[in-house]
Amino acid sequence: MNTLIKIFGIPFFALLVMFFIYPIDGYERTGIKRLKRLELIQAGELKTTTPLPSGAMRSWEDIHLNLETRSADSVSVFFTEDEQLQKDINTLFRGMDRSYSLSILDISDPQQLRYAHRNETLGYQPGSVGKIAVLVALFDQLGKIYPDSFEDRLALLRNKSVKAGQWGLTDEHTIPIFDLEKKTLVKRQVIASDVFTLFEWADHMMSVSNNGAASIVWREALLMAAFGTDYPQLTEEQATAYFKETPKKELTDLANDVVNLPLRELGITADEWRLGSFFTRGANLYVGDKGGSIGTPLGLMKFLVKLEQGVVIDGASSLEMKRLMYMTDRRIRYAQSPALKDAAVYFKSGSLYKCDRSTGEPCGKYEGNVQNYMNSVIIVEHPDNCRYMVVLMSNVLRKNSASDHLYLASAIDKAIRKIY
Numbered sequence: 366m367n368t369l370i371k372i373f374g375i376p377f378f379a380l381l382v383m384f385f386i387y388p389i390d391g392y393e394r395t396g397i398k399r400l401k402r403l404e405l406i407q408a409g410e411l412k413t414t415t416p417l418p419s420g421a422m423r424s425w426e427d428i429h430l431n432l433e434t435r436s437a438d439s440v441s442v443f444f445t446e447d448e449q450l451q452k453d454i455n456t457l458f459r460g461m462d463r464s465y466s467l468s469i470l471d472i473s474d475p476q477q478l479r480y481a482h483r484n485e486t487l488g489y490q491p492g493s494v495g496k497i498a499v500l501v502a503l504f505d506q507l508g509k510i511y512p513d514s515f516e517d518r519l520a521l522l523r524n525k526s527v528k529a530g531q532w533g534l535t536d537e538h539t540i541p542i543f544d545l546e547k548k549t550l551v552k553r554q555v556i557a558s559d560v561f562t563l564f565e566w567a568d569h570m571m572s573v574s575n576n577g578a579a580s581i582v583w584r585e586a587l588l589m590a591a592f593g594t595d596y597p598q599l600t601e602e603q604a605t606a607y608f609k610e611t612p613k614k615e616l617t618d619l620a621n622d623v624v625n626l627p628l629r630e631l632g633i634t635a636d637e638w639r640l641g642s643f644f645t646r647g648a649n650l651y652v653g654d655k656g657g658s659i660g661t662p663l664g665l666m667k668f669l670v671k672l673e674q675g676v677v678i679d680g681a682s683s684l685e686m687k688r689l690m691y692m693t694d695r696r697i698r699y700a701q702s703p704a705l706k707d708a709a710v711y712f713k714s715g716s717l718y719k720c721d722r723s724t725g726e727p728c729g730k731y732e733g734n735v736q737n738y739m740n741s742v743i744i745v746e747h748p749d750n751c752r753y754m755v756v757l758m759s760n761v762l763r764k765n766s767a768s769d770h771l772y773l774a775s776a777i778d779k780a781i782r783k784i785y
Contacts, residue, residue: 388425388691389417395564396523399572402543402550411548415695420708428688428709431472431752432673433680440632440667443470447479453780454481457773464760465769468662471753471781472673479781482662488636489758491660493574493715494740497668498624498640499583500689503567504682505627506589510596515681521597522564528601529559531647532584533577540569540578571689574715576644583643587620587652608651617653625656627678628664631671637664662756665742669754673744687711690744698767699741699757702774711744732763739766745778751785 389403405411407422450471458465466484504518511517533555542551555577561569563585569578588604589596591611608616624640638661642654668677675683690711692700700712718733728734741757755777759766 391425397568399541399543430675433675436674450479451481457776467757468666485663488659492717495640496579502586502624506586508678532580534647536576579644580648620652621655633664637661665756699770699774704775704778709746714741
């Protein structure tokens, strides 16, 4: 058997999305240095061979939540099947593998929602989509440290720098490092000596789906839970001592609670979405695996609804997390659909495949013969205010499902826009 990387306690090839996120004018707000490069490109001071699609040009101030007027509603009321939309969606899957599952919610009119679904309670290995749970954990802990000031939370994200250490190792995926003085961009893997702010690590986690960054952000959320209001002054030496002196089981239990309890508070059950292991082998030196990882279209759709309601932690946190999901560079898989070119998209995707070459069966990149997960989570906002959310998950063996995801993106968009 040919297996490589350990993710969520299982050996996998980890093939995750490569794109940039957060509005391109966000440098002054966040201190994320790669955003300055995008500003310079937009101003014509730097050249690029990959111009941004029109839907990627929103300012951070132009991003809003769509369901705040229904923030008091129970999430269950959002999932009443729309007969016509369901019929249209069913036709898209004729002749396709039954392992495709999805949940779709049209939120163009918050008072007249339309829902359609397919196998939406079926569980999948969430892969890189699980990093959204780490993002929630970060903002949950920030809210506990500074319950009365979102500006203080932003200041901590901008100003607190932390070192990667062993937690950031190993991941084959690169991160973008922009030199502000030389105006040069380097892409390379995370190394143990790397130091970035919390905002930049979160951006590396979401934008290029870097596994090391995800483990580091999760580590910092764990430290926030352990040290509380003392965290902002926590030194690297104190953090290192804490991990050396605390029993591994205690660390494992706390880490598991940090990422999963906020999901339970949102009404998402453990069978609908949970995270059970860090994303890098380096992290496993300190924290063990617990409970396994799973994701369902319904569980992830519940999260998207709560996000748009502004109740994931609070309204300001929900909005900032949505900004961190905003795509501002090359779009791939589901988000690459030409139908979405002019739309703003908030996207997280990930692929995990596992090969057993001893059987002699074909197996390759995105074409695992044991497991072959491809997941897409997206919010689409067209200029004409057609707005909807989709969670699409699949596990089609021995086939690269990217083309199917792309086809479904265009077909779903067409089905939703029929009445507008």
